[in-house]
Amino acid sequence: MSGRMTSRGWAIALGIGAIVIAAILLVVYLDRYRARVGGANAPTPVLVAKQYIPNGTPGTIIASGQMYAPTTLPRKEVEVGAIADPSYLSGRAAAVEIFPGQQLTTADFAASDTASVDSQITGPQRAISVGIDNIHGSLSQLQAGDSIDLYIALGSRGPGGQALVKLFKQNVKVLMVPSQTGPSGGSNLILRIDTKDAADYAYMADNTQMYFVIRPVVGAKPTKPDTATIESVLR
Numbered sequence: 001m002s003g004r005m006t007s008r009g010w011a012i013a014l015g016i017g018a019i020v021i022a023a024i025l026l027v028v029y030l031d032r033y034r035a036r037v038g039g040a041n042a043p044t045p046v047l048v049a050k051q052y053i054p055n056g057t058p059g060t061i062i063a064s065g066q067m068y069a070p071t072t073l074p075r076k077e078v079e080v081g082a083i084a085d086p087s088y089l090s091g092r093a094a095a096v097e098i099f100p101g102q103q104l105t106t107a108d109f110a111a112s113d114t115a116s117v118d119s120q121i122t123g124p125q126r127a128i129s130v131g132i133d134n135i136h137g138s139l140s141q142l143q144a145g146d147s148i149d150l151y152i153a154l155g156s157r158g159p160g161g162q163a164l165v166k167l168f169k170q171n172v173k174v175l176m177v178p179s180q181t182g183p184s185g186g187s188n189l190i191l192r193i194d195t196k197d198a199a200d201y202a203y204m205a206d207n208t209q210m211y212f213v214i215r216p217v218v219g220a221k222p223t224k225p226d227t228a229t230i231e232s233v234l235r
Helices: 002-041 059-064 195-207
Strands: 043-049 068-074 092-094 109-111 125-131 147-153 164-176 188-194 209-214 227-229
Touching: 059 092, 125 195, 164 195, 164 209, 188 195
Parallel strands: none
Antiparallel strands: 043 068, 092 109, 125 188, 147 164, 147 209, 164 188, 164 227
């Protein structure tokens, strides 16, 4: 009798053990399943195109023009190589056409020359080339990226036939400075301007003497419009 009870006790114990083990395995499985599902659905930051981006568009233009929007997507929907950090666009240009709603990926971009003039202008901005013979100032101290104030000398064509110098434009961005300014000429200073001012710049470059004054890199205040004549200088 006691033998049968012992056998029955072992059977019950084994049954309970099997149930416990099955419960443990089920809990482990459910935890792993939740982790997989949670990982696949985890919100992941990406950049998505807001508008059509043509092949060759510089990354600096894409960034400055806010041609993308940061968003989050479930990880399972994020494309391979998706870009989340806008700084990745610096020094690169679109290598393919990118359409609205498309994720920006590393495969969409290739290294690019960020010093090229067309990568530094957008919208109504234009670049104008001014011969250095028409520019007075410290060219040796001027660098691409500097901001300058431009003054013009009108010779004897001012009011009353007197010579004058006046502020023409302030806070003009320099896009390119000639690497050499030899006697043979042919070198040019390239400035970023608004398209509405292009004709004025062209006229001033051909018909006046232009002077530039370098502005501070940080904290530059607006330049007060000013005109100088022989009378104002000798007061």
